[in-house]
Amino acid sequence: MHSPELDGAEGVLRDARRELEICNACRYCEGFCAVFPAMMQRRTFGDGDIAYLANLCHDCKGCFHACQYAPPHPFGVNLPQTLSAVRRQTYEQYAWPAPLAALFRRNGVVVCTIAALGIALGLILTALLQGADMMTLPRSGPGSFYAVIPWGVMAGLAGAASAFVLFALSVGAVRFWRDTGGGPAVRPQPAGRALRDVLTLRYLGGGHDGADGCNDTGESFSQTRRIFHHVLFYGFALCFASTGVAAFDDHFLGLVAPYPLLSAPVLLGLAGGIAMLAGPAGLIWIKVITDPAPTAKAVLGGDYALLGLLAAIAANGLLLLALREGPAMGVLLAIHLGLVLAFFVLVPYSKMVHGLYRSLSLLRNAIESRNPQEEG
């Protein structure tokens, strides 16, 4: 009946419940973030409440460093660490299809393996479709990318992967929303507030006025983690925009890639690529130097792997831009597309899902804060 995993999951929830009850009797951390006011609207904590509060937590660690009950106090309250463990469980619990939940158990290995497979697939597919020498012949001019990997194959793979990912995420989202309390999700005002909280990373700002910063590396406060996350997030957005503009140019304007240096897709991609290198580098640096006490070690492998993958995609993309006139272009392009494909496939099975559950929790929080009575 009881598998070790199940005992582990229940143990994590039991721990979280115990700590939340201590927090709810203390409440000194009320000013740090949304978790504490949301906690205070409850007197008991069901599994859904715990999942909601855990995903509302941005892991800023303010409450740990302020905690009079942090280890070695016998109460042993370490909310950031415990809620990180709960989040990992959320990702597993709401993964679709269910057998793939196991991918969250050794997520660092999984992400690295899929990335390697992506590279292999890119290279093999190109070789099979085009013959091995296609990858090493210098090419340039309009259509040279598609000579390496035909547009149809590129678009077909991307489309299939996207559809699968969107479906998998939707199933997780619907189930998470239901289990954390259900109710109508979309109302304009809370949705707007939640969107603002996501886009500004309000709860990595620290304090009641969002200007104090968080305990990124220890007892002192800074905005460093928030800034690097912004750099990564908006860098990613720029790269996404670059791809979007490129698709538009190709479809509607008949302009075929590669594009000149001073074109929108290249400039967006260049800026985005640099940011996508700097963001993960900064976030990895913070993880390395931070006080390990409030960190959940079980999630670190997956975190590092995903940051590494994002940085690898960016580095490869920048290299491709630099060397696209040369003989390495074919190999770099095949690797690039392989990594991007791996990334997309991994969205529902890596740290990337934090964006989904965090956003939903912020949305629930925006709804609750607006009308606490109705939401109970």
Place this chain on the structure above:
Amino acid sequence: MIDFSYPFDVLVIGGGNAAVSAAITARLAGASVLVLEHAPRHFRGGNSRHTRNFRCMHDGPLGVLTGAYPEEEYWQDLLRVTAGKTDEHLARVAIRGSYESFGFMERCGVKFQPALSGTLSLSRTNAFFLGGGKALMNTLYAYAERLGVAIVYDTEATALHLTAGTIEAADITSQGFPFTVRARSVVVASGGFQANLPWLAAAWGPAAENFLIRGTPYAQGTILKNLMQQGVATVGDPTQGHAVAIDARAPKFDGGIATRLDCVPFSIVVNRDAQRFYDEGEDIWPKRYAIWGRLVAQQPDQIAYAVLDAPAEELFMPSIFPAYRAESVGELARTLGLDPAALCATVDAYNAAVRPGTFLPTSIEDGCRTEGLVPPKTHWARPIVTPPFIGYPLRPGITFTYLALKVDDRANVQLDGGRPVRNLWAAGEVMAGNILGQGYTAGAGMAIGTVFGRIAGGEAARYALA
């Protein structure tokens, strides 16, 4: 590693808010400063670690503080809670200094937040530290370290050498090893003696065995006792202190805020014999909160039980320990280890005496009271009839003791006979009893600690550098 043979200008004994405020002030004045904190780093900060705000005078909106809290109102509040057992001159020094303390803390990097929910009555009078007292202490320690204050943990001062009105040296134990430290000036900010159980027993008798210590186990009163033995003057009574009723299941030390129970006004409180002994509806928080520790301490076995019913449960902050529950009053009595017949009789008598009235859970204007009952319950009295019936066990929780080193308005420690010790100053709990003879009001301890910490640090530096 600190070189204890180095002659520091200022030696600060203690590691709480008063001590670090003194250290920072002395260092800013140019003195070399050594801080001796008895606790290991994890538990540094004395009782300040468990605090959350300080009471601050202000004549207009100030930072997170709303409205105004003028000197006279602050003084009247202190006068009321201490029932006159205070020193007006020193109290007014603390009150006026609290205003400047706000700016001092901000300059040290301390972050404030608006009053916590559930304490809105304090949003005008008390400035809350973002994240509470441990976050405050993290900030103060970081600032002190940046200024170059030397800080050692796991280091207790055990004796001061007082010769001809001057402190010549201090004996200390650092991480288990004995040293003697010399400094031109000494600031004692080593807390009360509340964690010294034999001393509590000497003051209170065997009852002290059942007291719980809400804060740091390092408040041993070692230097307080050492100075008393050398003819230093004290103020106050060793049985006086700040004590509240807390959950009896709290740990012996360091349970902090999460063990408090604020259910008294919505309950009846009975003793070991299932008898009521005091008006549970006497006054509004925070005054009533501060008297129940002493009331429970005066009951047999120093235990009491709050008894309430289902509708009352949502009206107070949850404790970390689950309530005892039962479907009948008799069954609840058995669960709590009380005589069922006696508790049923007490509840029945109370229910019969309750008169209908307007129930206002957060206001002293509440009209629900008993008639013809001794002792009466003068507010928030509603019949206890709706299951499940709920019980919480209560014990006295000591926050800090008021027996104090006698100081003047420059925090200078006095000898018996009225002369001062030339180079000894005191701040924080170890001298708060000069102002708090009895009773308490939220945030007074931290105000006194910051104000006299700054005075003591400034005076100590001035003497050392003269």
